[in-house]
Amino acid sequence: MLDSTRIDNLPSAPGVYLMKGKDGQVLYVGKARELKKRVRSYFTAARDARYHIRFLMERVADIQVIVTDTENEALILENTLIKRYRPRYNFNLRDDKTYFSLRLDPTEEFPRLGIVRKVPRDGARYFGPYASAAAAREVLKQLYKIFPLRHYPLETCRRRRRPCLFHQLRQCSAPCHGLISPQDYAALVDGATLFLSGRSNELVRLFRQRMETAAGKEEYETAARYRDLLQAIRTTVEKQKMVSHAGDTDVTGFHRDGNRMELSLLFIRGGSLIGSRSYSLAWELDDAEGIASFLREYYSGEVMIPDELLVPLPLPESDAFAEFLGVKRGKRVAVAHPLRGTKLELVRLAEKNAATSAREKEQRAADSRTILAELQERLHLPRPPRRIECYDISNLQGGEAVGSGVAFADGRPDKANYRRYRIRTVSGANDFAMLHEVLSRRFGHQQEDAERPDLIIIDGGPGQLNVLTAVLRDLGVDDVAAASLAKSRVDREMAATEIRRSDERVFLPGRKNPVVLRQNSSPLLLLARIRDEAHRFAITYHKTLRSKASLTSKLDEIPGVGTVRKKSLLRHFGSLKRITAATAEELAGVPGITGELARTIHHHLATDKKGGT
Known part of the structure; x- marks a missing residue:
């Protein structure tokens, strides 16, 4: 326990505090409008009622404070220190790459829409976010039917002798071949921008006015084109669920279960709900502080910042956070905790999404535990294989040989720990020797601190398994189980009228006969999925190297x-x-x-x- 005198001497000023363990490791980084008041709150008798704080405070041996001039400076410094130290008790978002947005650069000649992951401040217009590339492509697919913008880079299109197939499908106006004037193309861009911004009513009024003007001038073909556009816009808008009369709004909801916090974000653009995203994170402090910490890290990335952010609880130092968002966006952002009306209903909808997501993830985790327990029993493993790794080799007659290693944690891909290996010491097509090199590099002395898997599987039969066990034995790795998964084979007798396939088999060290898991059972499907993922990862890397080598050699x-x-x-x-x-x-x-x-x-x-x- 820290000396109370030390706490009393802390300044009553804005700043950042770093909670450290006995070894000096930073456990938590927080910010405060008044440092003394915030730090003291962790040591009052009332904090005993907040059971989740006990786990942190029992580990705190020292607190360092850094004073700043303003709350906004404290928020920026907090973000910097969290990224530097990655404290255990702060959020660490790693999967924001899964967001996609549509990008349109108005400074381009004949601007086009593209799908991007990040939203930097580069002067372009961004629309979204969408939870997947498929969702963004679906939006583009519908948009091109209304506004036939170009699909490909301008120089690529101009090198073609004739317009692309999309022009024949009436989904591209072919500006690359001069089939539309710059003025008419600019009108399409304006229409697409209004549509993606959710300003459909304004767009309908604009196109109706243009249709009536064209009809008054007896330009009936132009009037008919605007009539068709109006019908297409009405049909598309009717499919969207209108939830609010507001502009761009992000809505936050949460569900708490012990030291797990499920957070849900709803994305409302132009009054329409276009998508959502959930995060499941470990959190042992106050709910409001957890939500604030999550939002600060989320919006520190290259993501879209809305006009308004709705939150389920009053956030500590919410004014400073709103100022931070406004500076980052270049425009005022409102952070509100609604107490009634439509906005409160949206927050409750986000909370319902968070609770549903938490239940679904718990069910998936329970299913995964069942599958891993069955694998442990059938393969006679000392513990459930929560972490499984698989290795594969890919080469073409020994050329551009590579190895791959994929990792699955609790039955799900752990892509941060995927590894690619260029074969260095083996010449010629010798898969066994290549596998030996890859495994030696994975479990060599330089990798002693890396997290050990519970089970390693290899694609193949007893021969590949013998290589794996020999390498593990040579390296003194005796706490990792090994197995090989042999693909099914075609068994067809000359007189047979049907083609029969053998079962997939699992070979274990020291056992002559393979283990045959029930075909299409969950444990076998999991092993096959991991094996196929290792093969895909190796093949992709191999093709990349072959392509680069071919390109380099021919031109060089x-x-x-x-x-x-x-x-x-x-x-x-x-x-x-x-x-x-x-x-x-x-x-x-x-x-x-x-x-x-x-x-x-x-x-x-x-x-x-x-x-x-």
Whole structure:
């Protein structure tokens, strides 16, 4: 327990406090409008009623404070220190990459929409967020039917001899081939912007006015086009659920179960609910402080910041947080805790989503525990295989050989711990030796501090399993179980009328006969999923290296083509395939490529192409 005199001497000023353990490790970073008041609250008798605080305070041996001039400075400093120390008792969001937004840069010639993960402040317009790329693509699919904007980079389209297939489907206006004027294309961009901003009523009024103007001038084809656009907009808008008359709003709800907090975010854009996202996080302090900590870290990333943020509880230092959001967005942001009306209903809807998400995750966790317990029993493991790793090799006759390692935690992919290995010591097509190298690198002395799996599986039969067990034995790894999973084989007798497949089999060390799990059972499907994921990961890396090697070798073999000219060619044409298909005259149009060098490149690639065929 800290000396009470020390706490009494803390300043009554805004700042940041760092709670540290006996070894000096930072356990928690917080901010406060009044440092003395906030820190003292952790040591009062009332805090005993907040059972979740006990777990933190029992570990605190020292508290360091940093005074700032303003609350906003304290918030910014808190964010910086959390990213630096990654304290155990602060939130650590790692999956914001799963958000997608639509980006439109109005400064481009004939602007187009693209799907992006991050929302930097680069002057472009962003719409969303959407929970997946599929959801964003579905929005684009519907949008292109109303506003036929271009789909591909302008230079790529202009190199085509005719407009793309989307133009024939009436989902692209083909500005690259001059089939629409800049003024008419700008009108499409304005319409798409209004539509994505949720200002459909304004868009309907605008298009109705243009339709009536065109009809008054007896421009009936133009009037008919606007009539069709109006009908398409009405049909699309009718499918959207209107929840509010507000603009862009994010709504936060939470559900608490012991030291687990489930948080749900609802995204309302232009009055329509377009998506939601839930987070399940460990939290042992106050609810309001947990929500504030989550929101500060979430909005510190490159995400869209709305006009208004609705929260289920009054947040500590909410004015400073609103100021922080406003500075980051470049425009005022309201942070509100509604007590009645439609906004309160939205918060309750978010809380209902959080509770539902918590129940679903608990059910999935229970199912996962059941599957892992069954695996433990059938494979005679000393403990449930909560962490499973799988390794695979990919090469083409020994060339560009790579290995992959994937990790699953509690039955779910742990992609942060996926690993790729370029084979260094093996030449020729020797999968056994390559596997030996990969496993040695994974469990060698330099990896002693890495988290050990409960089970390692290898794709293959007894031969691959023997390599795995030999490496583990050589490295003194005796606390990791091993198994190999052999794919099913086709068994067909000459006189048979049907093709039969054998069962997938699991081989264990020291056991001659394989373990045959019930086909299509959950434990077998989990093992097969992990094996297939390792294979996919290895194949993807192998193809990437082969593509780079092919591209590098073909261009680097041409005299006079160095790094700068190679980059110019790729930047201009986009791919080796298009460079190969280009004429000498087209090659000469690339900056830095003379006429003579263009003929040399064309001759070399044409000769190489004939030789390849």
